[in-house]
Amino acid sequence: MAFDYTAFNQGKRAAYGTYGAKAAQNAYAQFLSQQRGARKKFDLQQQQEKQTPQIIGSYTKRGLAGPGVKSGIFNKGMTDFAQQNLQAFNELQGTQNDEINQLKFEQAQNQAELDQQIAALEAQKQQNISKAAATLLAFKPFLK
Amino acid sequence: MAKEDSFGKRAAEEAARRNNKNKKIDNTPRNTGMYVGAGDVPGPSATYSSSEVYPNLQAAPRKTAQKIIGETPSSEYINLVSPDEETNIRNRAAAAAAAAASGSGGFTVNYGNMLNALKRLAAMQQNQINTSAGSLSALLASQSNPYMGMEVTRTAPDQGLQQLLQSQGVDTSPLSQFASALNAQNTGQADAYRNLVGQMSGMYDASRLGQQQDVEANRIDMLNALQGNVLGTGTALIGKKNVDRNAIVNMLLSAMNNRRA
Secondary structure, three states, X not given: OOOOOHHHXXXXXXXXXXXXXXXXXXXXXXXXXXHHHHHHHHHHHHHHHHHXXXXXXXXXXXXXXXXXOOOHHHHHHHHHHHHHHHHHHHHXXXXXXXXXXXXXXXXXXXXXXXXXXXXXXHHHHHHHHHHHHHOOHXXXXXXX | OOOOOHHHHHHHHHHHHOOOOOOOOOOOOOOOOOOXXXXXXXXXXXXXXXXHOOOOOOOOOHHHHHHHHOOOOOOOOOOOOOHHHHHXXXXXXXXXXXXXXXOOOOOOHHHHHHHHHHHHHHHHHHHHHHHHHHHXXXXXXXXXXXXXXXXXXXXXXXXXXXXXXXXXXXXXXXXXXXXXXXXXXXXXXXXXXXXXXXXXXXXXHHHHHHHHHHHXXXXXXXXXXXXXXXXXXHHXXXXXXXXXXXXXXXXXXXXXXXXXX
C-alpha cells in the first residue's frame, strides 16, 4: 500500500508559514526598536548640547568658572550634570538593549519551536513508515 | 434372496410405452448390494434379469457411472474437490515424488516460492526502515542551535561627558566611578541574559540528542519486530494447512510492485 505523505507535507508547510510570519514580525519589531532608540538618543544628545553652554554660562556669570578659576561648586555642578546625563543615556540605551535582546530571544524561540515541529512531523512519518514496513500482520488474516 | 425391484419394473414398462424399441438395453448384470465397485457379480442370487435392467446410475459403481456419462475414470477426485485443492494435491504428490527421488524431503514448490518472496520483501522492508531512520537522524543533525552565538548588547558609558569635564578642568574621577557602577549593573543584567540563553541552548541540545537516541531505539525495535514477524509468518506458512495461498502470493506481488514504483 502506498504511503500518503500529504498530511505531513501540509503540516510542514503550515509550520514554515507560521515561522515566517513570526520571523518577519520580529525583524520589523527590532527595526522599530532600533529606530526609536536612535531617535531618543539623538534627542538626548541634542538636549545635552543645549544645556552644556547654559550651565557653564550660569557659573561663569557668578565668577565660579572661567580661565584660571577653580571652584568646587563648579566642579560639583558639572559632575552632577555629567552623571545625570550619563544615567539618562544609560537608561535609554539599557531599555533599547533589553528590547533588542528580548526580540532576539523570541526569534530564537521561534526557530527552536519550528525545529521541534519539523522534527515531530518527521518522526511521526518515520514511525508510520517503519511500522508499515515492520508489521507483516497483513499475512495473518490469510492464516487460519 | 434378492429383494424384488418394483421400481425398476415400472421404469421398464414406461420405456416400452414410449415405443423406445430402438434403445439398446444394457443387460450387464449389476450388483445392487452393499459392495460398490466393478467386478464380478457375487452370485446368481444378486443379479437381475435383463428385463429388470434400467438405464440409470442409481447404486452403480463409480467407475461404471463415469464410463456411462463419458468421464475419464482415471481421475479419482473430479467434481469432489475444488480446483485449488486439486492443484495442491497434485503439487504435494509431485513434491513427494521429487523428495523421494532426491532424498531431501521438505517443502513443496509453492511453499518455497512464497518463502523466498517473503525473504525478499523482508529485505526491502529492512532497507526502508533504515532509510527512513537515517533521513530523520540527518535532519536532526542538520538543525543548528538557534541560541548558540547570541550576543548580548551592553551599554557603554558615554566618553563624551568625560571629555567635557576634562575640557572644563573638572576632575573626572567621580564620573568614572559612577560609570563603573553603571557598567557593573549592566554587566550583571547581561550575565543574567547570557545565563538564560545558555539554559535554553542546553535544553535544545539535550532535546535533540534525546530525539536522535529515540530514532535509533525505534529503528532497532522496528527491525526486531520485522524479524520476528518474518520468522513467525514463515513458520505459519510452513505449519498451517488451511491457508489462502493464492491471496498471500498476490499480496506479496502487489507489495513488491508498489515498492518498486
